[in-house]
Amino acid sequence: xxxxxxxxxxxxxxxxxxxxxxxxxxxxxxxxxxxxxxxxxxxxxxxxxxxxxxxxxxxxxxxxxxxxxxxxxxxxxxxxxxxxxxxxxxxxxxxxxxxxxxxxxxxxxxxxxxxxxxxxxxxxxxxxxxxxxxxxxxxxxxxxxxxxxxxxxxxxxxxxxxxxxxxxxxxxxxxxxxxxxxxxxxxxxxxxxxxxxxxxxxxxxxxxxxxxxxxxxxxxxxxxxxxxxxxxxxxxxxxxxxxxxxxxxxxxxxxxxxxxxxxxxxxxxxxxxxxxxxxxxxxxxxxxxxxxxxxxxxxxxxxxxxxxxxxxxxxxxxxxxxxxxxxxxxxxxxxxxxxxxxxxxxxxxxxxxxxxxxxxxxxxxxxxxxxxxxxxxxxxxxxxxxxxxxxxxxxxxxxxxxxxxxxxxxxxxxxxxxxxxxxxxxxxxxxxxxxxxxxxxxxxxxxxxxxxxxxxxxxxxxxxxxxx
Numbered sequence: 001x002x003x004x005x006x007x008x009x010x011x012x013x014x015x016x017x018x019x020x021x022x023x024x025x026x027x028x029x030x031x032x033x034x035x036x037x038x039x040x041x042x043x044x045x046x047x048x049x050x051x052x053x054x055x056x057x058x059x060x061x062x063x064x065x066x067x068x069x070x071x072x073x074x075x076x077x078x079x080x081x082x083x084x085x086x087x088x089x090x091x092x093x094x095x096x097x098x099x100x101x102x103x104x105x106x107x108x109x110x111x112x113x114x115x116x117x118x119x120x121x122x123x124x125x126x127x128x129x130x131x132x133x134x135x136x137x138x139x140x141x142x143x144x145x146x147x148x149x150x151x152x153x154x155x156x157x158x159x160x161x162x163x164x165x166x167x168x169x170x171x172x173x174x175x176x177x178x179x180x181x182x183x184x185x186x187x188x189x190x191x192x193x194x195x196x197x198x199x200x201x202x203x204x205x206x207x208x209x210x211x212x213x214x215x216x217x218x219x220x221x222x223x224x225x226x227x228x229x230x231x232x233x234x235x236x237x238x239x240x241x242x243x244x245x246x247x248x249x250x251x252x253x254x255x256x257x258x259x260x261x262x263x264x265x266x267x268x269x270x271x272x273x274x275x276x277x278x279x280x281x282x283x284x285x286x287x288x289x290x291x292x293x294x295x296x297x298x299x300x301x302x303x304x305x306x307x308x309x310x311x312x313x314x315x316x317x318x319x320x321x322x323x324x325x326x327x328x329x330x331x332x333x334x335x336x337x338x339x340x341x342x343x344x345x346x347x348x349x350x351x352x353x354x355x356x357x358x359x360x361x362x363x364x365x366x367x368x369x370x371x372x373x374x375x376x377x378x379x380x381x382x383x384x385x386x387x388x389x390x391x392x393x394x395x396x397x398x399x400x401x402x403x404x405x406x407x408x409x410x411x412x413x414x415x416x417x418x419x420x421x422x423x424x425x426x427x428x429x430x431x432x433x434x435x436x437x438x439x440x441x442x443x444x445x446x447x448x449x450x451x452x453x454x455x456x457x458x459x460x461x462x463x464x465x466x467x468x
Contacts, residue, residue, distance in 0.1 A: 004138045006125055007063040013113070014043045016061055020098035020109040031075050031099035033083045035090065036117060042096050046113040049094065053120035062123060064110040066138060072147060075101050081141050082108035089137045092118045178204075178214055178223055182232055186240045193417025195237060197409065201368035208423050212237075217369075234424070273324030274443065278315040281446050314442070317435045326440075333436040340429045347422045354415050360401055361412050366394035 009016055021032045037045045050056045066082055073081070079099045086095050095112035114123050181202050189195035196206055199214065207213040212234050213222040226233035231240060271279050323329050354361070373387035398405065 003067045004130075004134055005065045005067075006130060006134055007065075008059045008114075008125055009061050009063055010059055013046055013061050013111070016063060016111045017043050017096050020096055020111045022098070022100075025100040025102045026098045027075070027101060029098075031079050031101065033079060033086075033097040035083070035086045035095040035097070035112075036092070037094040037096070042094065046094050046115075049113060049117045050115050053115050055115045055120065055122060058122065059114045061114050062112055062125060064112070064134065065107055066110070067105055067107040068147075070105050073106055075099050075106055077145065078106045078108050081145055081147075082110060085138055085141050086110055086112070088141070089133055092116045093123065174216070174219070175223060175225065175228075178225055179229070179232070182214075182225060182237075186237060189241050191241060191413070191417055192234075192238050192420055193415070194413040195241060196416040196420065197413045200365045203369040208420065234420075271324075274326075274329070274439070275315065275318050275324055277443070277446055277450065278311065278318060280450055281311060310438075311442075314435060314439050317432070318439070326443075329436055329439060333433060336429050336433045336436070340426065340433065343422055343426050343429065347419065347426065350415070350419050350422060354419065357411070357415070359397060360403065360408060361415075363394040363397040364405070364408055364412060366390055367398060370394070 021029055023029050026032050032039075034042060046061070047056075066078070066085070068078060079097065082097045082099065086097060090110075090112050093112045093115075094117055095110055097108060097110050099106065099108045112123075115121075116123070181199065181204070185195050185198040185202065189198055199206055203217055204214045205217060207215075207222060211224045212226055212232070213224050215222045226236070230236045318324070321328075321332055323332055370387050370391040373384045374391040377384040377388035398408070401408075403411075
């Protein structure tokens, strides 16, 4: 199994190349290879390509790392896999390969020029190029050589090299601990607010937003588990809390189920205004999507193929809200802005209420999270004095409040659930406002493109009639 990682580098290429083929790491440069360049001066050839193509600035090169498990491959096999991978993935790029054996885990470094030496185009690294090219080709080459690969569904994101090494050696990682705590909280939670409270009582801080983030108290870096596993996104957690965790983990049920609400049959309407314009425009872009390149297409319209899904989403928004003209669009935006203001005000009130009870909520979290430390302190273990003092202070605050613990827990969970729901509504309304702005901005260009296509089509029809 090869764990792959790609890094964009703006530093000097010669420094990167020297590191990759360092003789102390590559058995005196025996474990090196060169692709579309000569061993004598690969740096000079790469820079010459940049000068010829006029692309000397920006990203200078890319650094791909292929890491193998301890004892999985020989250095020679790692070099062959890296060479075959480079030939298939980077056929028109200059690259240097070096297999390092100076650590316990054999790994290959591939440094390649950011400029294509044939077309002059610069390489663009993104999630699509990683999964469809780098990861896919690397997995296939490893499989051809009899190595295990990471199966689809095991990870939705690649692991960092350091984290992968810790997992391979059986050492615990913060992310692994977080995943176990998340699953335990999901199993015990009654609703989403209760889940947030349980995570806080386990010693985690929670940051809300588009991506749910967690960190242990005292930890500097936030962790976003939803990037790697959709189960740990807000929607995934809500779905799992409803009793689907076992089925999701057994892959008998997807994390998120996209179900359209039932609607009785309605006769298909005849679209007018903005919706009719979008239907026509999406039809033109749909022909591109099917790889049927029509001759009557402006250069701008060809570029719009990359925005096909965005325009579909905008049309769906217009259809769902029955918006067919600028007046209705403006009215909908005003209504959304009014709703956003009301939701923001409501959230301020909820946060103010939470703030008043914050000392009790914090004391409840400390009492739950620090109880194990208090038990160890009571058994005579040293080093737990601060934690024990915080635990006793928290218990004292709770006792003086006079509020029963179960009542306080229910109140805290309800408060967290209310704020989470308002935040969710605010994100949805902000998305609608952004769609209104995008549609207002796009309509003039869409009309221009459609009119241009229609004019060209009319000219061609008239020409065909005259020739006939």
